[in-house]
C-alpha cells in the first residue's frame with residue numbers, strides 16, 4: 001500500500017462509542033468522518049463492521065536488538081510485531097550492542113525504522129556512556145541528530161549514582177527531553193531473580209525486594225523536584241510505587257509512570273514451574289501489587305501502558321531459572337491484555353484505552369503527530385480493534401524473531417485487525433502489509 005492511497009474505513013465505532021461511522025483518509029490525513037461520504041475515485045476500503053477505532057498506539061518502552069543481537073530481533077521484525085500490535089510509534093531502548101550512546105547509533109535506528117516503514121521507531125539515547133553509570137552521554141548531540149532523540153534511558157540498568165542522575169535531570173530540562181528511569185537500587189538486588197516474598201522463599205530463588213524499586217522512585221521524585229525537571233518511571237511493578245507517584249504528583253513534582261501488560265496480568269505464582277520465560281525485571285510481583293497497578297492505571301496515577309518488549313534467544317531463556325535472561329515479548333499481545341485486565345473488569349472504557357496506549361505516552365515524550373484525536377485534519381495514525389475476537393497466542397507464530405512470550409497458549413478476547421501509519425495500511429485483517 002503506498003502512502004498516497006486513499007483509504008475508507010467503513011463502519012467503525014470511534015473510541016467504541018455511538019453509531020458506526022466512515023472515516024476517509026486522503027494523503028495521510030483524515031479528510032472526512034460521517035456516513036455516505038463523497039468518495040474519491042480510487043479508494044481502498046477496510047470493512048470495519050462496527051469494530052473499535054482508536055488513535056495508533058505509542059510504546060515508550062521497546063527493546064529491538066539491532067544493532068548487536070539481530071538473531072533475536074531486528075528493527076524490521078520488531079516493526080512488524082509493533083504494527084500487528086496496533087502501534088504507530090515505538091521507542092527503541094538504548095541497551096543494544098553497541099549501546100545507543102552516540103548520534104551514529106540513534107540516527108541509524110531512526111533511519112532504518114523509516115526505511116522499513118511499518119512504524120516510527122524513535123531511538124532512545126543512553127543517559128550514560130556505555131550504560132556504565134559513570135559519565136553522561138552526549139545527550140544534546142543525539143537530540144540534535146536526524147533521530148531527534150526525545151527520551152534518554154539507561155534501561156536494563158538503573159542510573160544509580162544520585163549525582164549522575166541529578167546532573168542528567170538538570171541537563172534534560174534544559175534540552176527539553178525526558179529521562180526514563182529503570183528504578184532498581186543495585187545494592188538491594190545483587191543476585192536477585194524473583195520478587196522477594198513467600199513464593200521466592202519457598203522456591204529457593206534470590207529475592208528482589210519492593211524497596212529496591214521504591215527507594216529509587218522516591219529519590220528520583222525528589223531529585224526531579226529540586227532540578228525542576230520531569231522524570232518518567234519505567235515498568236512500575238509495586239503497590240508502593242503507585243503510592244509514591246501519587247504522593248509526588250500531589251507535591252507538584254513532574255513525575256510520570258508506565259506499567260507493562262505482564263505486570264497487569266501475571267503474578268509470581270507463575271514461578272512454580274521454574275520456567276525461564278517468567279523471569280523479567282522488575283520481577284512479577286504478588287496479586288496485591290497486580291491489583292494496585294490496575295487501580296493506579298484506572299485512576300491515572302500510572303499514566304500509560306508500555307510493553308517493555310524484550311526478545312531473547314531460546315538458549316538464553318530455556319535454561320535454569322536463575323541463568324535465564326530477564327525479559328518478555330509484549331508488542332503483539334499488549335492490547336489483548338489491556339482489554340482483559342482493564343476493559344472487561346470495567347476499570348477502563350475505550351476512551352481510557354486510547355488515553356493509556358496512545359494519548360498519554362505521546363504527550364509524555366512530546367510526540368506531536370501521535371496520540372491525536374480522531375478528527376478531520378489530523379494525521380491518520382489509527383488502530384482498528386475487534387473487541388469480540390477470540391484468539392489464542394502461539395508464540396512461534398508471532399512476528400518477533402524470538403518466542404519468549406509468557407502468554408503462549410493463552411486465549412484472549414480482543415485483537416488488533418488493522419493499523420494505519422500516516423494513512424499507509426501497515427496491517428489489515430491481522431496481517432502485515434509490506
Ligand SMILES: NC(=O)N[C@@H](CC(=O)O)C(=O)O
Pocket residue numbers: 063095155156157182279280281282308310311325326327328
Ligand atoms: N525487562 C527486562 O527484564 N529486560 C530488559 C531490560 C529492562 O527492561 O530492564 C531487556 O533488555 O531484556
Ligand SMILES: [Zn+2]
Pocket residue numbers: 155156157182234235281282
Ligand atoms: Zn528496565
Ligand SMILES: [Zn+2]
Pocket residue numbers: 061063093155156308310
Ligand atoms: Zn526495558
